Amino acid sequence: MSRKEKKKQVAAIKGTKDILPLEARKWQQVETLIKAYCERYGYREIRTPVFESTELFQKGTGETSDIVMKEMYSFVDKGGRSLTLRPEYTPSIVRAIIEHRLYLQPQPMRYYYIGPMFRYDKPQKGRYRQFHQLDIEVFGEKDAAVDAEIVEMASGLLSQLKVKGTDILVNSVGCRKCRPGYHKELRHQAELARDSLCSDCQRKMSTNPLRIFDCKEESCREISQGFPKITDFLCRECDEHFKNFRSYLDLYGLKHKVEPRLVRGLDYYTKTTFEIVSTELGAQDAILGGGRYDDMIKDFGGPDVCGIGFALGVERLLSLVPQKKEPENIVYLVCLGEEAKKEGMLLAQYLHKENIECLLEYKSRNLSKQMSRANKIGATWVLIIGEDEIKKKRFQLKNMASGEQKEVAREKALNIIRGNI
RNA sequence: GUGAGCGUAGCUCAACAGGUUAGAGCACCGGAUUGUGGAUCCGGAGGUUGGGGGUUCGAAACCCCUCGUUCACCCCA
Numbered sequence: 001m002s003r004k005e006k007k008k009q010v011a012a013i014k015g016t017k018d019i020l021p022l023e024a025r026k027w028q029q030v031e032t033l034i035k036a037y038c039e040r041y042g043y044r045e046i047r048t049p050v051f052e053s054t055e056l057f058q059k060g061t062g063e064t065s066d067i068v069m070k071e072m073y074s075f076v077d078k079g080g081r082s083l084t085l086r087p088e089y090t091p092s093i094v095r096a097i098i099e100h101r102l103y104l105q106p107q108p109m110r111y112y113y114i115g116p117m118f119r120y121d122k123p124q125k126g127r128y129r130q131f132h133q134l135d136i137e138v139f140g141e142k143d144a145a146v147d148a149e150i151v152e153m154a155s156g157l158l159s160q161l162k163v164k165g166t167d168i169l170v171n172s173v174g175c176r177k178c179r180p181g182y183h184k185e186l187r188h189q190a191e192l193a194r195d196s197l198c199s200d201c202q203r204k205m206s207t208n209p210l211r212i213f214d215c216k217e218e219s220c221r222e223i224s225q226g227f228p229k230i231t232d233f234l235c236r237e238c239d240e241h242f243k244n245f246r247s248y249l250d251l252y253g254l255k256h257k258v259e260p261r262l263v264r265g266l267d268y269y270t271k272t273t274f275e276i277v278s279t280e281l282g283a284q285d286a287i288l289g290g291g292r293y294d295d296m297i298k299d300f301g302g303p304d305v306c307g308i309g310f311a312l313g314v315e316r317l318l319s320l321v322p323q324k325k326e327p328e329n330i331v332y333l334v335c336l337g338e339e340a341k342k343e344g345m346l347l348a349q350y351l352h353k354e355n356i357e358c359l360l361e362y363k364s365r366n367l368s369k370q371m372s373r374a375n376k377i378g379a380t381w382v383l384i385i386g387e388d389e390i391k392k393k394r395f396q397l398k399n400m401a402s403g404e405q406k407e408v409a410r411e412k413a414l415n416i417i418r419g420n421i
Numbered sequence: 422g423u424g425a426g427c428g429u430a431g432c433u434c435a436a437c438a439g440g441u442u443a444g445a446g447c448a449c450c451g452g453a454u455u456g457u458g459g460a461u462c463c464g465g466a467g468g469u470u471g472g473g474g475g476u477u478c479g480a481a482a483c484c485c486c487u488c489g490u491u492c493a494c495c496c497c498a
Contacts, residue, residue, distance in 0.1 A: 014489075066496050070422080088498085117498080122422075124492060133498060265497060275498095286498060313498030336456070371458035379458090386456065400458070 015121070015129025026323050030161065030314070031114055034134055037160065041153050043112040043136055048092040050116065054082040060091030060296065062267025071119040073129075085118035088266070089135035090293070090309060097139065098302040107140025107305070114314065126284035126316045134288075134317075137309030139297070144241050147272045147292060147308060148248030154276055154288055154310060155254055163278070163320045166287065168254060170274045171262040172242040174234050176295065182233035183209065193223050213261030229260035241271050268293040272308065281316055288312035331358035331417060332379035334370040336386040344385050347395070347410060354414055375400065381417055 012018060019027060035045070054074050061068050073085040086092055093111060097103055114134045121127055136153075138146055151168060158166055174182060186209045194202060201212045201220050213224050234242060249256050256274075264273050273291035281287070290310025297305045331351060335344040344360050351358040359377065361370050367384070374382045384396035389407075397413045398405040408416065415421050 011489080071496080119497080121496070123490085124494095127497075131498065283493065284497065289498065311498055316498060334457085366454085367456045368454060368458075371456095373458085375458040382458080384456075388456095396457090398457075403458090405457085 013129070015123040017128065023318075025326075026318060026321070027314075029324060029326070030318060030321060033161065034114065034157065035112075037153075037157055038112040038134075038136060041110065041149075043110040046093060046096060046111040046113055047115070048086075048089075048096050048113075050118075051083045051085050052092055052095065054084040056091050056095055057084055057087060059300065060094060060268065061088060065267050066265055067119065071121050073118045073120055087117055087119045088311065089113060089115075089117065089133060090137065090268075090296070090307075090311075093135070093137050094296050094300055094302075094307070097305075098297065098300055103140065103297070103303055103305050108146065109139045110136070111139075112136045124284070125282040126313065126319070128315060132314035134312040134314060135309065137307055139307045140305050141308075142294075142306055144244035144272070145248050147241075147245045148252060148254075150290070150308065150310060151249060151256075151274055152252045152254060154312070158276065158287070158317075161317070161321050163287070163317070165280060166276050166278050168249075168256040168274065168276055169259040169262050170246070170249070170256050170272070171259050172231060172234055172238055172245075172271050173263065173269050173273055173291070174230055174238050175270045178233055178235035178238055179230075182228065182230050185228050185233065186210070189227050196223055210261065210263040213263075224261075231258065231260050238271055245272055264289060264291055268296050270294045274310070278320060280320060284316065286313070287316050287320070328378060328380060329357065329417065330377065330379045331356055331381045331383060332370075332374035332377065333358060333360045334367060334374065334382055334384045335361060336367060336384075337364070339387070339390055340385040343390050344383075347383065347385065350410060351414065351417075356414070356417055383413060 038045075054072070057072060058068055063069075067087045072087055075083055077083055093113075097109075102109060112135065115132060116130050117133050118130055120129060123129060136150065138150065151170075155166075155168065173179065187205060190197070190201075190205045190209055190212060194205070196219060197205075197212070198220055205212070210230075212220065212227070231239075231242065246256070246258075259275075262273055262275060269291040271292045271294065273289075275286045275289040277285040278287055279285065288310050290308070292306065292308040294306035296307060297303065333344040333348055335341045341360075341362065341364075348358050348360045359379075361373060365373075371382065379400055382396075382398045382400060384398065389395045392407075394407045394409050395413060396405055397408050397416060412421075
């Protein structure tokens, strides 16, 4: 290898990152808690492949969505198939439900999953190219009570994780009956005010007029205040659903803000949409977001089964969760000499079988060095094995925190380590 | 995709206004200390200053390109 080649290191791909042991511990804690929490609400895990046919997302996520238009990791495999690393989870679940006829199970069905998603986006705070989502979905329940239930569930999960300072935003985007009328009216109003809008908003008029509500320009904000709101255009069914949804949120005591400009960038939503945001996340402030999608299964050729769910950004969540220190119980075996090492190997085998975390020093260092090492790795206990100990079959067990030390046989040591004595 | 800021040791940062051999703390390794850790003291290793080109007697510093990173726009989890 030449000098030049040596310099060029292979690095993690832009927008991806390694999760090192200290942080991985936090992931494990949070994931364990999340899974138990979901199961308590009757959710069951469903795992689907990380890649699917590109067509699935084109149809499911929507041809006009930014995700499909410019953010997908798509590639052609050796068999000539166009595949895509999933940018979101919902289409995969819907595909699995239809493929395995899961809709024949008693409804509503509740599923959850935690795993990596992929979007070719420019990275910034709270946004990565490989990121993780907790995805939960409920199928086959039209009642607005279930809309409220999943918001309550999401909110409860956050408080269980001690995440503070969050706001619940809700909206209804109507359905295929009422939405076209609204869009038409909104475009019309925007057209009338065209000259007073910024160039950005003029562009949004044709692409997604709803985003005009998000403009940061003072003048645009003032103008959009006067624009019609989707909630004034809801058909009777959607309006009733939204009212029920909100009254159930009140029942749960969940403060929420109706945000008529809350628009999910995904094309498939109907009726309820919601987000939980935190001001501590920066520009990407949504911890989770989701909504109802009553037409998707039908659109994929399945039966008329409605769906609702949300996706939670795990990285964003973790940035708000304080690291919890868990008590550890690590035993470090200090061996003095070759014979002691062999004795130590057997002792380690014994302790491992008894479900004790224990490490053995293989380098023949002096006692002082080995103690120092035990201290560094955070050992709770040190077992010292030397010539005397081998003869007597009794070892020096030292508690590193208190400094207390006594000579014990291995069974006794086990009991002390376990806290039984 | 657009814009702005930043790239110096494993980490956090120094190095006046371009001037000798690029420094410090933490971390790492060794010693003081051959059967007792943490503290202290002493020592060691670790860098072509992200990469490439240019300006200059001389570049970590100035200019250009490139890559990476951070933040914002956009969009979203």
